[in-house]
Amino acid sequence: METKKSLIMLPGPTNLSDRVMQAMTKPIISHREPEFHALHQSILNNLRYVFQTKNDVFVLTSSGTGGVYCAISNIVNPNDKVIIPVFGVFSQRMKEKIVRCGGKPVELPLKWGEAPTAEQIEHIVEKEGDVKAIALMYNETSTGVTVRDLPKIGRIARENNLILVVDAISVLGGDRLPVDEWGIDVCVVGSQKCLACPPGLAMVSVSDRAWEVIEKTAARPYYFDLVKMKEFSAKNETPYTPAVPLFYALDEALKMIREEGLEKRFKRHSTCARAFYKAVEALKLKPFPNEKVRSNTVIAVNMPAGVNNTELRKIMREQHKVSVAGGQSKLKESIIRIGCLGIISEKETIPTIEALEDALSALQYPVQVGTGVEAARRVFHS
């Protein structure tokens, strides 16, 4: 019997293609020689396509958290006021980063499962007056919420001359995010999510408006100094030794995105998301977020009464080789989260729903096995 391949259906890291996997085994090269310069140039060109930007882009040898810390610490000086809507674990972490840099977070506290609206942001901007920046979690990975008002928030930032910093770690490359059109000054993505790359790299874009601020920031952290990165990027190098195998993987993954095309890629993600949400509905489960702000890349689902999410995930993992995530912080036990990103198609979606149905059934939840899969199939074949 053929061994069933494991499916990593987490909100990152994601499954990898063979092409990306094999790219990592190319020979190590010096990061100060022409071979690396060409690799760096190729990555940057394709990153600009994925970010839909003419801005500078940088590749950092760090996790996504390092990328967001880089963004915040290059923008925020002590006592700077930064608007930060908090509606989950990662927006909370963004706030902590602002505090760590000596900034004054102007918090917009929201119910988890909701997203900030443009009106709410505008109201704070008017009330506070001397705000420097808006820090925004575009796709709150902990709650499965996408901020659909982002384009409007971008307009507010421009009109009030505020810097807009967006954490798009679990969404860029999987859902619409035209950085220039929406006026995002600093945008951060992680390698291991919608780009379908291994974990270990973060990418950051920086607008001209942002550069004006960054150049005046006194305490840019040594390892995350964007001004230094810009200086080296001009010669297609990084200031410090890059994780070369991950750069190879990123280059390959970006080429695959170009081959597929962004629009087709977004469509693939949104179709799979719709299939997941339809299946959830058919199984009489409830997505965690409000309907209007549900993410196309992270599917968060409430656990029904009596179903323990650790046991559910264990059955899915051990009996079906499908890994999904539990909740985080106060949602630890009350939701599961399914990654719908990177390598995602009917081929991954259906077995995940099958595993979910089976695990629910094993845990005595009254489910009619097959109804979820059928609802999902209808999405793919209608």
Next chain:
Amino acid sequence: METKKSLIMLPGPTNLSDRVMQAMTKPIISHREPEFHALHQSILNNLRYVFQTKNDVFVLTSSGTGGVYCAISNIVNPNDKVIIPVFGVFSQRMKEKIVRCGGKPVELPLKWGEAPTAEQIEHIVEKEGDVKAIALMYNETSTGVTVRDLPKIGRIARENNLILVVDAISVLGGDRLPVDEWGIDVCVVGSQKCLACPPGLAMVSVSDRAWEVIEKTAARPYYFDLVKMKEFSAKNETPYTPAVPLFYALDEALKMIREEGLEKRFKRHSTCARAFYKAVEALKLKPFPNEKVRSNTVIAVNMPAGVNNTELRKIMREQHKVSVAGGQSKLKESIIRIGCLGIISEKETIPTIEALEDALSALQYPVQVGTGVEAARRVFHS
């Protein structure tokens, strides 16, 4: 004709073994599940062996520079006095990190090519009085110098209750450095040097004495917060998504070190270094550092008058597929640097010397081709 394999003879990154290369292609796993816990535990056990320490050790998803920045920024508070001998590019960078953290570097400026002595350090400690720490570059990668007085400097640090931070990026695993025996409080190594791993990870060890200081440091950078790392390490996790393929590679590389044994590994490095130095002498070239402080892992050689090091390296690279490095900063044109680390044996040493002889000869330097190789061979076969 068989294509000759390229030899990366840089002071890092180094050549990789097939075992380490292939380890990167293992399936991606979640960093919050038992598979990762086991991987993390295995890495930590073997790292403690390589560091020769009972201290805590951490693996950071960052380059070596990130590791040193982590060490400095967790120890140094604004206005803290830190002794820093400066004798090359990387010790200069350590100083810059101290400044960036608001610390007051007490610089011991030295001629490049020399190493600080215990007497010099002791003198400063006595003169300054209220010093908090000593920051030391154990192996100055830019000049090929090893601080042979490190054990004595460790004793001075203990006796005066100073924290000793050591950058051992290009030497740990390739030359003697028993962290506990020598009293090193925070020790940093990079993955891509003597450990023979791909670039992208930094490892940091932390002593009990260091913890007392770190816990009181106010502005630990968000991404490099050792207290947070300790909290997660207790459950065999990292606070943020780790570069899983590089963790696999590190695990494999550390297993290979254990199989070889540290003593044998140090001997292998020092034998190859002796072969290089003997060859250099036979070719009537001069190593850059003073004789007593020459590194066993980075061989720095003065360029003779009339020989352009860029042209020399180009010939070695293009005609022999052997990559060596030029100098950095004020040594940019005046030296070459050969990495004698990680995957290094007679098999890599001899072709490198052959390539060097040939390139020197092509550039009209009066060399008797073969004398370098012969001198090196004598080292291996005596």
